[in-house]
Amino acid sequence: MKPQTRWMWLVSACGAVLLLLGAPPAHGQEARVGKLAGRAAKGKPLYTRYCAGCHGDDGDAQGENAQWMDPRPRDFTTATFKCRSTPSGSLPTDQDLFNSVERGFVTTNMPPWIALTPQNRVDMVAYIKGFSARWRTAQPGTPLTIPLEPAPTIQSILHGRELYQRMECWKCHGPAGYGDGPSAHELTDSKDEPIRPYNFSTGSRFMCGTTNQDLYRIFMTGLDGSPMPSFADQLKPAEAWDLVHFLRTMQPLKTREAAIWREWVSTHGRELKPIGPEGGGQ
Amino acid sequence: MVKRFLRAAAPMATMLCAAMVPNPTGTAARTYAAGYATYATAIPAFARKYGLRCSACHTVWPELNAFGQRFKDYGYQLGNDRDSPIWQANSYWPIAVRTTPQVHFENTTHQPIDPPPSERTITQAGFDLSGIDFLMLGTLYKDISFGLVPTLDPDGTAGVEAAFVRFDNLGHSPWANLKIGKFELDNLLGEKRITFLSNNGGFYYAYHFQPAGSVDNYTFGLGDNQIGAELSGHSINSYTRYSVSLLSTGDGEAGLSGANSLDAMVTLSHAFATGSGLGPQRIGVFGYLGHRPTAFDSAGGEPIPGTGSANKQFIRVGATAQIWLGNLELLPMVSHASDDAALGGSTQEPAWNTAMLEAHYIASPRLLVQGRYEMLRMSKQADPATPKTFGDADAIAVGVRAYPFMFSRAGMAIHGEFAMTKTTGMAPLSGNGSGLDAYDPATKIWSRSLMLGFDFAF
Numbered sequence: 256m257k258p259q260t261r262w263m264w265l266v267s268a269c270g271a272v273l274l275l276l277g278a279p280p281a282h283g284q285e286a287r288v289g290k291l292a293g294r295a296a297k298g299k300p301l302y303t304r305y306c307a308g309c310h311g312d313d314g315d316a317q318g319e320n321a322q323w324m325d326p327r328p329r330d331f332t333t334a335t336f337k338c339r340s341t342p343s344g345s346l347p348t349d350q351d352l353f354n355s356v357e358r359g360f361v362t363t364n365m366p367p368w369i370a371l372t373p374q375n376r377v378d379m380v381a382y383i384k385g386f387s388a389r390w391r392t393a394q395p396g397t398p399l400t401i402p403l404e405p406a407p408t409i410q411s412i413l414h415g416r417e418l419y420q421r422m423e424c425w426k427c428h429g430p431a432g433y434g435d436g437p438s439a440h441e442l443t444d445s446k447d448e449p450i451r452p453y454n455f456s457t458g459s460r461f462m463c464g465t466t467n468q469d470l471y472r473i474f475m476t477g478l479d480g481s482p483m484p485s486f487a488d489q490l491k492p493a494e495a496w497d498l499v500h501f502l503r504t505m506q507p508l509k510t511r512e513a514a515i516w517r518e519w520v521s522t523h524g525r526e527l528k529p530i531g532p533e534g535g536g537q
Numbered sequence: 538m539v540k541r542f543l544r545a546a547a548p549m550a551t552m553l554c555a556a557m558v559p560n561p562t563g564t565a566a567r568t569y570a571a572g573y574a575t576y577a578t579a580i581p582a583f584a585r586k587y588g589l590r591c592s593a594c595h596t597v598w599p600e601l602n603a604f605g606q607r608f609k610d611y612g613y614q615l616g617n618d619r620d621s622p623i624w625q626a627n628s629y630w631p632i633a634v635r636t637t638p639q640v641h642f643e644n645t646t647h648q649p650i651d652p653p654p655s656e657r658t659i660t661q662a663g664f665d666l667s668g669i670d671f672l673m674l675g676t677l678y679k680d681i682s683f684g685l686v687p688t689l690d691p692d693g694t695a696g697v698e699a700a701f702v703r704f705d706n707l708g709h710s711p712w713a714n715l716k717i718g719k720f721e722l723d724n725l726l727g728e729k730r731i732t733f734l735s736n737n738g739g740f741y742y743a744y745h746f747q748p749a750g751s752v753d754n755y756t757f758g759l760g761d762n763q764i765g766a767e768l769s770g771h772s773i774n775s776y777t778r779y780s781v782s783l784l785s786t787g788d789g790e791a792g793l794s795g796a797n798s799l800d801a802m803v804t805l806s807h808a809f810a811t812g813s814g815l816g817p818q819r820i821g822v823f824g825y826l827g828h829r830p831t832a833f834d835s836a837g838g839e840p841i842p843g844t845g846s847a848n849k850q851f852i853r854v855g856a857t858a859q860i861w862l863g864n865l866e867l868l869p870m871v872s873h874a875s876d877d878a879a880l881g882g883s884t885q886e887p888a889w890n891t892a893m894l895e896a897h898y899i900a901s902p903r904l905l906v907q908g909r910y911e912m913l914r915m916s917k918q919a920d921p922a923t924p925k926t927f928g929d930a931d932a933i934a935v936g937v938r939a940y941p942f943m944f945s946r947a948g949m950a951i952h953g954e955f956a957m958t959k960t961t962g963m964a965p966l967s968g969n970g971s972g973l974d975a976y977d978p979a980t981k982i983w984s985r986s987l988m989l990g991f992d993f994a995f
Contacts, residue, residue: 297813304902305604308590308945319944320588359617364588366615369774370607372810372817459618 284390286349286381291373293349298382301375306383309364314386324364327448334387335445337478338463343485345396346389352380354464361460399475401468402492407500407512409519415501418494420530422486427452430530432505437532445480452483455505470499580672581994582633583608584945586625587615591948592902596815596866597938598948598994599730600897603808603816607775612682612705612714613675621679631675637667637952639990643736645965646983647975654976666691667734667990670698680705684720697791699762712770719764719789723780723804725821725857726870728760732897732907735986736967738934738956742913743855743872743891745966748928750882750919755829759853761789765799776808776817786828798848800827806857814861815899825853831879849877855891868895881919888917889928903940909933924962927978932958932965938992947995956986 286293303312309324311317314331321328329336338355339347356376359367368376384390405411419425427442429435432455444450453461463473475495477485490498503512520527584591591598594605601609614620622629642662650657668691674684686699701718721729726741733739744760765784771777784800785793806821830845855872875888893911900906913930936954958965962978967986975982 300901304590304592308593309588323588359615362618364617364619366587366589366604366608366617368604370603370776372603372812372814374810374813375815378813457618 284381284384286352286377286384288349288353288373288377288380291377293374293377293379293381295378295381295385298378298380301371301379302382305368305371306379314383320364326363326444326450327446328364330446331383331386333445333480334389335480337480337483339396339476339479340398340472341396341476342399342487343477343479346393348395348398349377349380349384351395352383353377356380358464360462399472399487401471402496404467404471404499405493405496407503407515409515411497411500412504412512412516412519413501414494415497415499416530418490418498419501422489422498424498425530427482428455432456432502442482444482450481455502456507458507467496467499467503470502471495474498580633580674581945581947582631582672582675583613586629586631586675588945590902590943590945591940592943595902596897596899597732597902597905597940598950600732601727601730603775606778607771610714610769610771610775610778611711612680612703614680614682614705618679620676622676631673633672633994634669635672635992635994636669637734637990637992638664639667639734639952639988640664641735641986641988641990644983644985647980648964649973649976656976672994677702684718710770711773714769716767716769717765719762719791720767721762722759722782722802723767723769723778724759724823725804725806725819725859726868726895729762732905732938733909733934733936733954733956734952734990734992735934735936735954735956735988737932737958737965737984737986738909738936738954738988740966741870741891741893742911742930742932742966743853743870743874743893746874746889746891746913746928746930748876748881748887748889748915748919749923749963750887751876752829752831752880752882755851755876755880756788757827757829757851758788759825763789763800763802764791776810776819778804778806778821780804786830793843797830797843797845798828800825802826808859812861814863815866816859816861818861819859820856821858822856823854827851827853829880847879849879851876851880864899866897866899868897869893870895875917876919878919883919883921885917885919885921887915887919889913889915903943905938906936907938908935924978927962929961930958930963930965931960932956947993949991949993952988952990952992954986954988954990956988958984960984 284295307318309318309320309328310331311321316328316330318328334346336347336351339351341347341351353376356379357367357369359365426436426438429439434452434454436452439452442450442452461469461473462478463469475485475487475490477483486495500512503510504516506513581591583594594601594608596602608615640663644658644660646658647656648659649655669689671687673686676682682703682705684699684701686697688696688698690696697719699719699721701716701720703714703716705714707713707715721727728741728744731739740760745758747755763784764787765782767780767782769780780803782802784802786798786800802823802825804821804823806819808817808819810817812818828848828850830847831849832847833840834844835841853872853874855870857868857870860867870893872891875886878884878886881887891911891913893909895909896907898906911932915925915928918925918927934954934956936952938950938952940948940950942949960982962980963974964972964982965984967984
């Protein structure tokens with residue numbers, strides 16, 4: 256090899272190394288939701304168009320609008336996501352991320368992107384997965400299996416109320432579900448940003464869905480990055496459904512649970528012990 | 538920008554008087570259309586309110602994308618329980634301002650000059666201003682929205698482009714929304730969000746053409762904002778949409794018209810989430826049934842406002858689509874129009890058809906390359922003696938819009954455009970504003986616009 260050629264090879268090799276070191280994260284990921292396959296390369300311009308203003312070009316929640324937002328946008332570099340079907344601490348599935356993009360998050364700046372085509376959304380999911388190396392070293396957890404929901408009964412609701420007391424849900428969400436428990440004002444998320452517990456009295460949709468199944472999933476998987484833990488190790492499925500049925504009575508909605516509860520309270524209300532530090536929850 | 542039509546200042550009686558006077562050349566009607574309409578909506582106030590970039594709601598502003606359409610359909614609400622103004626900082630003010638300083642060149646052939654039958658090509662060029670739009674839109678409360686768009690013409694003439702209140706999600710259903718006031722019709726191809734701005738490119742012939750002979754008071758533009766009430770609805774993702782409007786017959790001019798009747802418009806569209814383009818594929822249809830009076834009671838020879846009778850109808854029907862092939866957006870439209878013979882000022886019902894294809898290549902949210910071809914063909918003239926091709930038009934426009942920055946506080950586009958129309962006998966709807974027909978009805982009149990504008994909103 257001639258000296259000139261060797262120099263060219265050496266310079267080229269150094270250049271390649273420098274490029275690799277300084278290059279942004281590789282976005283060769285794919286995502287799969289049902290029959291749809293998402294490609295990060297196609298998701299990148301969509302992410303820039305729709306997401307980067309808040310989540311930042313590098314997915315680090317440093318978009319130009321982030322400083323004005325409460326709560327702050329998700330930092331994708333940590334690969335920590337609230338809404339999952341997978342156990343606490345594990346990565347979400349592509350479907351979980353897809354659902355989050357479609358649904359948006361109530362009481363935040365994250366709107367529902369349901370008007371975008373499913374292909375656009377799955378492409379964006381593929382791109383979002385490129386912001387953290389964790390997606391290349393770990394697999395999403397096994398999605399939670401949600402058992403068939405039993406019909407709500409007054410016994411189920413009362414047991415759920417007892418669990419609300421015993422599991423100390425009231426400390427954050429408040430005795431009446433107003434989000435005003437004694438710990439409510441001290442809560443912070445994993446980035447030490449203040450965070451407020453859900454206020455059931457608003458009747459608004461939950462952070463991660465609207466159905467009883469969604470509510471069941473929320474407290475069996477927890478909301479990673481927030482103070483809301485997973486109760487998968489503390490609650491049996493039947494108990495979790497009891498808790499779901501009671502929580503529904505705290506919302507000002509026309510639900511089966513609320514109807515059963517109102518009828519029972521109209522005749523047995525005086526038998527109830529208060530919820531809270533002095534209460535028995537039954 | 539806003540309509541620069543002098544009729545706005547004319548007394549109603551004068552307008553009504555003109556109703557009974559056929560206009561053999563249709564010049565007045567065309568003068569109305571000439572020079573209106575580069576006003577469009579792009580509202581940084583929403584971006585500030587929600588912290589989203591312009592590109593979230595616009596393919597390239599001012600054109601809406603599917604997300605922006607849904608946002609508009611929900612009454613400028615995202616649906617995150619933070620839409621009511623009570624959630625905004627006290628300092629938030631829902632206003633945006635848009636204008637377009639520009640330099641442009643206009644050229645129209647075969648313009649009559651003295652002495653008859655002399656003709657010449659008239660050319661004008663220089664620096665100019667568009668009007669100014671003050672875009673105030675938002676929510677008064679959750680599920681109660683409003684729009685107020687005062688405008689200023691370059692000469693200082695003020696107007697009201699839009700003023701409405703909208704009750705959203707009636708019965709908690711997206712299928713029922715009621716809007717009352719002056720508003721943009723629910724056209725799939727919204728002229729208020731058109732990305733062509735020049736005198737020859739900033740409008741659709743399908744929306745504004747009126748044939749030779751139209752009576753003077755019969756003014757109508759499908760692209761004009763109208764006054765009335767609109768019931769509209771949409772699916773959760775706004776892929777299926779409809780609207781039904783009942784409108785006053787004054788073509789958007791305030792004041793009770795003399796027709797004692799109402800116009801009606803219906804639109805219906807559906808989108809399919811197929812392909813991997815920037816948005817869903819949408820098809821839609823529209824229909825407009827209008828009425829105008831042709832007789833009035835009079836006092837002292839002057840028509841009495843409110844006594845209009847012998848209403849005669851006109852119709853506009855058409856189909857549109859929005860097709861995505863990757864970043865290429867195709868916007869075809871076909872339409873058919875006809876007027877009652879009395880509105881045409883003669884013995885036959887004039888009728889005409891249009892076909893159009895507009896293409897946008899959206900290289901990125903910051904670069905648009907676009908082109909359009911539209912043709913209009915008369916199928917029947919009001920006056921059998923008028924040559925059948927009189928009024929036929931072919932319009933071509935090409936352009937580029939480059940956006941030097943893209944964020945959620947303001948927007949600017951460097952706008953370059955060339956537009957050219959060829960009309961038969963009849964002066965083009967726009968052009969240099971002279972608006973005169975050629976002496977020979979078979980003459981092909983060419984009108985050209987070349988424009989470099991700086992379109993900004995904040």
